Amino acid sequence: MMDAAPPAVVPTRRPRTRRSLFLRRPFFTLALIVALGFVLCAAFAPLIAPYNPTLQSIEAMMVPPGGEHVLGTDSYGQDILSRIIYGARYALVIAFFAILIGATGGLVLGTAAGLTTGKVEWVLMRLIDSILALPSLILAIAVIAILGQGVDKVVIAVGISMIGPFSRTVRADVLQVSSQLFVEAAGLMSISRLTVIRRHILPNIAFPLAVQITVRVSEAILVSSSLSFLGIGVTPPTPDWGLMIAEGRGFVSFAPWMSGMPGMALALLLIALAIVGDGIREEFDPKMRGGQ
Amino acid sequence: MTRPAEGHDPQPLFELIEVEKVYMVRRPGSVFSTAKVGLPALDGVRLKIRKGASVAIVGESGSGKSTLLRVLLGLTRPTEGRALYQGRPIDEVRAEGREFARQVAMVYQDARGSLNPRMTIGALIAEPLRHFAICPETDLPARVKALLARVGLPAEVADRYPSALSGGQVRRVAIARALASEPTVLVADEAVSGLDVSTQAQLLNLLRRLQREMALTLVFITHDLGVASYLCEDIAIMYLGRIVETGPTNAVLNAPAHPYARALRRAAPEFFAPITEPLPGEIPSPLDLPPGCRFSGRCDRVQPDCHLSDPALLRFGGPAANRAAACFYPLTESPTAPQKRDIHA
Amino acid sequence: MTDVLLSVEGLTVHRGARRILDDVSFSLGRGETLALVGESGAGKSTIAAALMGLLAGQARVEGTAAFDEAPDLLSLPEKAWNRLRGRRLAMIFQDAGAALNPCYTVGSQLTTVLRRQLSLGRAEARARAIALLESVGLNDAAARMSAYPHQLSGGMQQRVMVAIALACDPDLLFADEPTSALDVTIQAQIVRLILDQTKQKGASCIFVLHDLALASQSCDRIVVLYAGQVMEAGPSETVLRDPRHPYTRLLKSCVIEIGTSELDPPPGSVPGYDDLPAGCRFASRCPRALPRCRTDKPRLEEVAGRSLACWNPEEAA
Numbered sequence: 041m042m043d044a045a046p047p048a049v050v051p052t053r054r055p056r057t058r059r060s061l062f063l064r065r066p067f068f069t070l071a072l073i074v075a076l077g078f079v080l081c082a083a084f085a086p087l088i089a090p091y092n093p094t095l096q097s098i099e100a101m102m103v104p105p106g107g108e109h110v111l112g113t114d115s116y117g118q119d120i121l122s123r124i125i126y127g128a129r130y131a132l133v134i135a136f137f138a139i140l141i142g143a144t145g146g147l148v149l150g151t152a153a154g155l156t157t158g159k160v161e162w163v164l165m166r167l168i169d170s171i172l173a174l175p176s177l178i179l180a181i182a183v184i185a186i187l188g189q190g191v192d193k194v195v196i197a198v199g200i201s202m203i204g205p206f207s208r209t210v211r212a213d214v215l216q217v218s219s220q221l222f223v224e225a226a227g228l229m230s231i232s233r234l235t236v237i238r239r240h241i242l243p244n245i246a247f248p249l250a251v252q253i254t255v256r257v258s259e260a261i262l263v264s265s266s267l268s269f270l271g272i273g274v275t276p277p278t279p280d281w282g283l284m285i286a287e288g289r290g291f292v293s294f295a296p297w298m299s300g301m302p303g304m305a306l307a308l309l310l311i312a313l314a315i316v317g318d319g320i321r322e323e324f325d326p327k328m329r330g331g332q
Numbered sequence: 333m334t335r336p337a338e339g340h341d342p343q344p345l346f347e348l349i350e351v352e353k354v355y356m357v358r359r360p361g362s363v364f365s366t367a368k369v370g371l372p373a374l375d376g377v378r379l380k381i382r383k384g385a386s387v388a389i390v391g392e393s394g395s396g397k398s399t400l401l402r403v404l405l406g407l408t409r410p411t412e413g414r415a416l417y418q419g420r421p422i423d424e425v426r427a428e429g430r431e432f433a434r435q436v437a438m439v440y441q442d443a444r445g446s447l448n449p450r451m452t453i454g455a456l457i458a459e460p461l462r463h464f465a466i467c468p469e470t471d472l473p474a475r476v477k478a479l480l481a482r483v484g485l486p487a488e489v490a491d492r493y494p495s496a497l498s499g500g501q502v503r504r505v506a507i508a509r510a511l512a513s514e515p516t517v518l519v520a521d522e523a524v525s526g527l528d529v530s531t532q533a534q535l536l537n538l539l540r541r542l543q544r545e546m547a548l549t550l551v552f553i554t555h556d557l558g559v560a561s562y563l564c565e566d567i568a569i570m571y572l573g574r575i576v577e578t579g580p581t582n583a584v585l586n587a588p589a590h591p592y593a594r595a596l597r598r599a600a601p602e603f604f605a606p607i608t609e610p611l612p613g614e615i616p617s618p619l620d621l622p623p624g625c626r627f628s629g630r631c632d633r634v635q636p637d638c639h640l641s642d643p644a645l646l647r648f649g650g651p652a653a654n655r656a657a658a659c660f661y662p663l664t665e666s667p668t669a670p671q672k673r674d675i676h677a
Numbered sequence: 678m679t680d681v682l683l684s685v686e687g688l689t690v691h692r693g694a695r696r697i698l699d700d701v702s703f704s705l706g707r708g709e710t711l712a713l714v715g716e717s718g719a720g721k722s723t724i725a726a727a728l729m730g731l732l733a734g735q736a737r738v739e740g741t742a743a744f745d746e747a748p749d750l751l752s753l754p755e756k757a758w759n760r761l762r763g764r765r766l767a768m769i770f771q772d773a774g775a776a777l778n779p780c781y782t783v784g785s786q787l788t789t790v791l792r793r794q795l796s797l798g799r800a801e802a803r804a805r806a807i808a809l810l811e812s813v814g815l816n817d818a819a820a821r822m823s824a825y826p827h828q829l830s831g832g833m834q835q836r837v838m839v840a841i842a843l844a845c846d847p848d849l850l851f852a853d854e855p856t857s858a859l860d861v862t863i864q865a866q867i868v869r870l871i872l873d874q875t876k877q878k879g880a881s882c883i884f885v886l887h888d889l890a891l892a893s894q895s896c897d898r899i900v901v902l903y904a905g906q907v908m909e910a911g912p913s914e915t916v917l918r919d920p921r922h923p924y925t926r927l928l929k930s931c932v933i934e935i936g937t938s939e940l941d942p943p944p945g946s947v948p949g950y951d952d953l954p955a956g957c958r959f960a961s962r963c964p965r966a967l968p969r970c971r972t973d974k975p976r977l978e979e980v981a982g983r984s985l986a987c988w989n990p991e992e993a994a
Contacts, residue, residue, distance in 0.1 A: 221445035228405060229513070230426070230433035231463055239459075243450045392860035500946055528716035529887065529931040533942035536933070555861055558933035562940070585935050599865040601890035602934060603917065607872070610865035614830050 071315035078309050082129040091119035093126040093279040102295045112297040123279035124305045130280050134195050135260040139253055141199025146206020154214025171204030176263050184272050194273045198263050209252050213245040254317030258310045281306050343419055345549055346381040352412035353399050371618050373399040375573045386543055386550040388560035391570035394615050397553050434464045437510035441522040443503045447494045453505050454490030460512040483508040500531035517549040536562055557600045561585055569593045572626040575645055579655030589662035591631045633661050680707040682881050688740035690723055695950040698723055698905045710882045712892035715902035718947050721885040725851045729768055730758040763794050767842035771854040773834035777826040783837050784822030794845045809840040832863035846878055853885045868895055889932050893917045901925045904958040911983025921990040923965045965989045
């Protein structure tokens with residue numbers, strides 16, 4: 041009785057033969073190369089950088105770009121190219137760990153807020169709202185004021201300031217997924233609540249969360265650089281872009297490369313990350329994803 | 333079979349006794365007021381479903397058929413009355429453990445929405461197999477393959493995601509998944525609507541074959557009388573939260589007793605027949621029910637007393653006929669108004 | 678057919694590399710109703726869209742469509758379309774709730790059409806709008822004028838759509854699955870309404886339908902489509918009582934009526950446009966397919982009172 045019906049002719053939908061993602065989206069490819077370039081620079085900084093980033097030299101103070109110092113030197117005679125390469129390290133490491141804190145906190149808080157009802161939900165939502173009420177930079181400054189300066193403190197400060205936005209989007213996704221029919225169907229099968237969350241809800245919010253992460257990486261870099269720029273983030277002579285921009289401020293009229301070069305590096309990375317994030321989101325939207 | 337009011341029957345599988353379900357909703361049109369009003373989705377519903385029966389529940393929008401389904405599945409507790417499964421309240425049986433969930437399986441109208449898009453078809457069908465411990469872990473792939481074959485899908489479908497399948501195939505997967513737990517009752521909500529006719533016919537044949545082979549009790553919600561007559565021995569026709577007529581499908585459709593059943597029967601398209609005079613008016617809002625019989629506002633046989641009280645679902649035609657209608661002036665037993673036999677069998 | 682209103686010849690539509698309509702020909706007399714039937718992907722709605730000039734820019738349209746005194750609708754410039762659409766050609770959509778603008782009242786949507794197309798004054802347009810709403814069976818029409826679409830039921834919305842479509846007395850009305858989103862008893866009302874109204878105004882009507890039984894009840898002529906090709910066309914009595922094309926017969930055998938006891942559907946489903954045979958597109962599922970069916974496309978020929986495109990037609994029933 042198993043085979044009473046002839047198996048229906050199924051493979052009517054052929055997988056569409058598509059050109060490679062990289063050919064179809066040249067801007068995405070370019071941005072990806074730039075972003076990967078920054079990551080490689082950060083990883084192999086000691087091998088790539090021509091000078092020690094904190095090596096000061098009285099003979100070579102404020103040398104314009106070109107010649108021995110490709111991007112020039114700053115007021116202490118430190119090589120700007122080397123400092124930018126090492127700075128990528130700080131920017132990416134700070135962003136990575138800050139996002140880790142933000143996304144984890146946001147996932148826990150957002151999922152909890154999305155799945156609870158009544159008083160618990162109210163309390164969680166007010167907690168998220170209170171984090172969101174302050175812009176990330178202000179909140180980070182407040183945390184720094186409590187913790188003090190240093191790379192690890194910046195990571196924590198930026199991470200905490202990211203929890204609010206992450207939890208808000210995670211909660212929205214959880215609400216949306218848990219109202220779907222397949223969640224009700226699982227409940228109908230008397231599958232336990234925790235299993236439903238683990239098997240049906242979390243996998244369906246993982247993708248939107250990944251997209252959020254690509255978008256928020258740039259925000260984390262920007263906030264951490266802003267902290268350094270304000271002089272309350274990492275301490276000199278750490279080669280941090282924000283710090284470098286701040287140091288060059290006073291010399292902008294006659295040595296514009298001191299602020300300009302790290303500024304351009306920052307802008308380039310942020311734009312590249314934004315394009316990469318958009319591309320990933322458009323390409324892998326789960327609603328458009330086919331099978332196989 | 334649907335037997336309202338019968339004593340000597342063996343215990344029915346499902347029994348609804350005067351079930352009433354009222355949802356509290358905001359009064360429509362009030363922007364600031366939070367005053368709630370009761371929306372009666374079900375009212376005085378009596379229904380018995382015998383083991384092994386196939387029952388079609390037919391009605392238009394607002395008839396309460398979806399609420400009835402939620403009551404049967406134990407997802408909603410009736411506001412009044414009792415909903416029993418093998419003589420015990422359904423919500424109690426559901427709360428006790430997995431057995432009720434294993435016995436009663438559901439096929440949703442939106443089959444695609446009822447399948448997790450991030451799981452392969454194989455994983456989706458394996459989930460109930462594993463959850464109810466139907467077979468040892470090592471037999472899972474073979475069992476999944478057998479279930480796919482049973483619903484007429486080739487084994488390679490197991491590696492795909494729901495988004496790669498067509499509408500008809502997704503419904504087959506949903507049926508395979510429902511059958512995985514080896515249920516005794518299959519509840520299907522508009523399981524063949526919105527499909528091409530040839531796909532619909534394939535699925536109807538599949539459901540009919542499965543029902544016979546596996547001795548399933550089938551509760552089929554539909555708006556299509558043709559589908560009801562093809563698949564189900566018994567029918568319950570609902571209008572605005574009440575069952576207005578029940579009985580064997582063929583008998584009810586060939587000679588409907590309730591004027592609404594007749595109107596539905598006539599509205600169904602039929603080859604080369606002239607289009608019949610449609611039922612006038614709209615379905616009233618459940619928030620604003622007419623007094624007396626709910627159908628009185630659209631009924632062509634309405635009498636003054638129809639506006640005074642709501643007729644109960646009463647048996648007629650003797651125990652053999654097994655029929656009941658909620659009408660003071662039913663079409664088959666009215667000596668005063670000899671009905672015209674305008675229905676071609 | 679004495680007075681031909683619309684005559685479509687060799688209508689072919691390409692969307693990208695896909696030929697979604699392949700050499701579709703049919704004609705329609707004044708005052709007649711015609712049903713385009715077929716399963717999903719048959720191209721029913723594409724025909725309606727092409728004839729309403731709604732495909733410009735999305736697809737390549739070939740062929741001719743003579744409409745009344747216009748020799749070819751398909752080659753008209755956009756300006757000429759705007760004069761035709763709404764005035765001489767009108768359309769009713771499947772989902773009236775989505776086709777009506779939720780931001781405007783029913784009355785303002787109706788009077789806008791009247792004032793713009795017929796250049797009526799404000800008061801005149803209002804009086805005419807109320808009369809139209811009454812004619813489509815909206816009771817208390819004057820009060821309904823100030824209702825927003827969401828305040829009306831699905832059936833009422835579809836009535837308003839009919840009123841808007843018929844506002845300028847069009848010669849040809851397209852009704853794209855006008856009842857499939859509605860309840861059964863309301864469906865009958867709307868079909869009756871469309872038929873009564875078009876008959877009263879002497880307009881022709883093209884229904885896009887998937888229900889063969891409904892087509893037999895409501896339409897004089899029928900065109901059976903499969904994957905963008907015409908399989909069989911002719912008077913609906915002739916075609917549906919005695920279908921000669923294997924596909925028409927199959928489609929008919931799948932219709933469930935009350936009392937149907939056996940169904941014998943073919944296996945498989947409508948193939949995608951990427952893997953269609955070069956000849957007759959139904960060949961891959963046809964129980965009577967010959968080897969030549971896959972390679973040679975049969976032409977529409979007059980057989981037993983209808984047009985038929987088949988190398989191996991069924992015998993008379």
